[in-house]
Amino acid sequence: MNKTYLKLTLDLDFILIAITAPLKDYVLCHKINTRLGTQFEKVEDHEIFFNIDEPAWYFSKYYFFVEQGEVEYYLLSNKSSDGLLVPEMSNVDFFIIIREFIDKEDLNYLINGLNKLPDIQVAARIEPTKLKSKENLVI
Numbered sequence: 304m305n306k307t308y309l310k311l312t313l314d315l316d317f318i319l320i321a322i323t324a325p326l327k328d329y330v331l332c333h334k335i336n337t338r339l340g341t342q343f344e345k346v347e348d349h350e351i352f353f354n355i356d357e358p359a360w361y362f363s364k365y366y367f368f369v370e371q372g373e374v375e376y377y378l379l380s381n382k383s384s385d386g387l388l389v390p391e392m393s394n395v396d397f398f399i400i401i402r403e404f405i406d407k408e409d410l411n412y413l414i415n416g417l418n419k420l421p422d423i424q425v426a427a428r429i430e431p432t433k434l435k436s437k438e439n440l441v442i
Contacts, residue, residue, distance in 0.1 A: 318401040319431045319440065320414060323394060323424040328363040328380050331397060331422070335378070339416045343367045343378055351388065351439050360385040364442075375402040377442055389436045392429075399426075400442060 324331055332343045348361040363380040377400040381388045389395070401410075410428070417426035431437050 316402075317431065317440075318405060318410065319429050320399040320401070320417070320426055321392060321395040321429050322397040322399065322417060322426045324396050324420075324422050325424075326396070326422050328365070328378070328397070332365050332378060334420055334422060335417070338420055339413065341367050341376065343376070349379055349388070349442065360388075362388050372405070373403050374405055376400070377402075379440070388439050389434055391435050398440065400440060402442075 322331075326334070329345070332345075335341055336343055343365040344367070346364050346366045349364040350359045350361055352359050360383055362383050365378040367376040367378075368374070369376070377398075379388065379398045379400065381392060381395050381397060387393055389398070399413075405413075414426055414428060417423050431440060434440070
């Protein structure tokens with residue numbers, strides 16, 4: 304009898320920025336929109352099933368789309384009433400996920416702008432492939 308194996312790979316082709324800021328999600332979103340000229344808007348929460356027998360966990364999600372270059376930005380909360388989206392990053396409050404190509408100048412502008420906001424303690428790029436819970440970030 305022939306056996307067929309299905310090999311799944313995660314689409315981790317995105318840029319990930321971790322943000323530490325002790326703010327409510329909507330307050331942070333407003334500050335980023337005001338300071339950086341973005342237009343993040345609240346969308347349906349990011350839903351994660353940690354166990355098949357248990358209900359889903361929901362994490363706040365905001366979305367911003369740039370037509371020029373078709374770049375998608377997502378602002379995700381790392382914390383919910385149920386727990387952490389990425390448990391190994393417990394000191395991180397939010398993630399920004401950038402899908403599609405963004406040049407280094409735009410990325411540096413974004414990270415520098417985030418770090419200049421007084422309420423953000425730190426914003427830094429991290430490599431999603433090095434996270435143990437990277438599958439939780441797939442949108």
